[in-house]
Amino acid sequence: MKKISLLGATGSIGTSTLDVIENNPEVFSLVSFSFYKNMDLARRIIQKFQPVFVACGDVEQAAELATEFPNTSFRAGVDGLVEAAIHPEVDVVLTAVTGSIGFRPTIEAIDHGKEICLANKETLVMAGQWVMQKAKEKQVSILPVDSEHSAIFQCLQGQDKAGLRKLIITASGGSFREKKREELANVTVKEALIHPNWSMGRKITIDSSTMVNKGLEVIEAHWLFDVDYDDIEVVLHKESIVHSMVTFEDGAMLAQLGPSDMREPILYALSYPKRMKMVGEKHFSLPEIGTLHFETLDEERFPMLALAFKVGKLGGSFPTVYNAANEIAANAFLEGRIHYLDIESYITKAVESHEEIEDLQLEDIVKIDEATRTLVSSWILEKERICKR
Ligand code: MG
Numbered sequence: 001m002k003k004i005s006l007l008g009a010t011g012s013i014g015t016s017t018l019d020v021i022e023n024n025p026e027v028f029s030l031v032s033f034s035f036y037k038n039m040d041l042a043r044r045i046i047q048k049f050q051p052v053f054v055a056c057g058d059v060e061q062a063a064e065l066a067t068e069f070p071n072t073s074f075r076a077g078v079d080g081l082v083e084a085a086i087h088p089e090v091d092v093v094l095t096a097v098t099g100s101i102g103f104r105p106t107i108e109a110i111d112h113g114k115e116i117c118l119a120n121k122e123t124l125v126m127a128g129q130w131v132m133q134k135a136k137e138k139q140v141s142i143l144p145v146d147s148e149h150s151a152i153f154q155c156l157q158g159q160d161k162a163g164l165r166k167l168i169i170t171a172s173g174g175s176f177r178e179k180k181r182e183e184l185a186n187v188t189v190k191e192a193l194i195h196p197n198w199s200m201g202r203k204i205t206i207d208s209s210t211m212v213n214k215g216l217e218v219i220e221a222h223w224l225f226d227v228d229y230d231d232i233e234v235v236l237h238k239e240s241i242v243h244s245m246v247t248f249e250d251g252a253m254l255a256q257l258g259p260s261d262m263r264e265p266i267l268y269a270l271s272y273p274k275r276m277k278m279v280g281e282k283h284f285s286l287p288e289i290g291t292l293h294f295e296t297l298d299e300e301r302f303p304m305l306a307l308a309f310k311v312g313k314l315g316g317s318f319p320t321v322y323n324a325a326n327e328i329a330a331n332a333f334l335e336g337r338i339h340y341l342d343i344e345s346y347i348t349k350a351v352e353s354h355e356e357i358e359d360l361q362l363e364d365i366v367k368i369d370e371a372t373r374t375l376v377s378s379w380i381l382e383k384e385r386i387c388k389r
Helices: 014-023 039-049 061-070 079-088 100-111 121-138 147-155 204-210 212-225 263-272 303-314 318-334 340-353 364-387
Strands: 002-007 028-034 051-054 072-075 090-096 115-118 141-143 164-171 232-234 242-248 253-257
Touching: 002 014, 002 079, 002 100, 014 028, 014 039, 014 263, 028 039, 028 079, 028 147, 039 051, 039 121, 039 242, 051 061, 051 079, 061 072, 072 079, 079 100, 090 100, 090 121, 090 263, 100 115, 100 121, 100 204, 100 318, 100 364, 115 204, 115 263, 121 141, 121 212, 121 318, 121 364, 141 147, 141 212, 147 212, 147 242, 147 253, 164 212, 204 212, 204 318, 212 232, 212 303, 212 318, 303 318, 303 340, 318 340, 318 364, 340 364
Parallel strands: 002 028, 002 090, 028 051, 051 072, 090 115, 115 141, 164 232
Antiparallel strands: 164 242, 242 253
């Protein structure tokens, strides 16, 4: 029996994970979970899975649920997230929270020797160097849940790392892939939230359209698979059938294919190295799909991808700045406070104005993350003030 802590249980990856756990009650059990806002769903999860610990978004929620479910412990905030992750009964932590909030619980879970199924890419982007080093020290495996990284991980099974040439990450192109740059100036939040292939959370859908998501995935792949940025390529593949590929020095290329169903990489990460039967498997037939397309990605159309490679190569805290600026800007766009293309401008401005500090430590990363958020938030506020005048 694998005992699971699920961080971000009420989101898109979270509910897919619950589905996988529910369909395999003899192998998986839910020990703890976290949620941020959705009390109704949290209640249903507690009733169904009877976890021992729940981390809530705030103290009021925790107090309310504590009166309803006397057999479960409740706590709020980031401390609650950490406690859910390091609970003594937990074997594996699946991190499905969005954004750098996933950072502390992931680090602490590794410290406590918990296996990590990583769906929170921001943690590796922010502090890949430290996270991977700690995982190595503690002999903790970090298994990818992101569909692209799961695909690469699957393609690399049983392969000789020395013979690896390249990772090829596929990109759907997001909501605005058919639009030219000049058409992007006045797009709305509603339009941005319609993804052609995947049904995902709001922030990642925006990130997918700006190609920041792919940029974060490139950095995530660099750390997970220890591959140079020059050996990572992104190709546009609008069908999202090939989840990613690898090429080897002998010219062979391996790809992993499947339907757009996040339960597949989730089940693989949770059952690794075994392969278990997918309950409620989605129909998938290549003859029915017929044709697959691959295109070179236009870097001028999607400048955030090129910037991700740049910050990745610069290393240090540059990826932290890229990620933090994006979190603030993407959320401001979702709140209707800035225009779509402002997301790119703020990320670029934050990266360009960043100066690296000497002898960077993990504590500095946390400070730089916070400072970037404050800085970009102040830029947005300042612009709002000017616009009101
Ligand atoms: Mg992905």
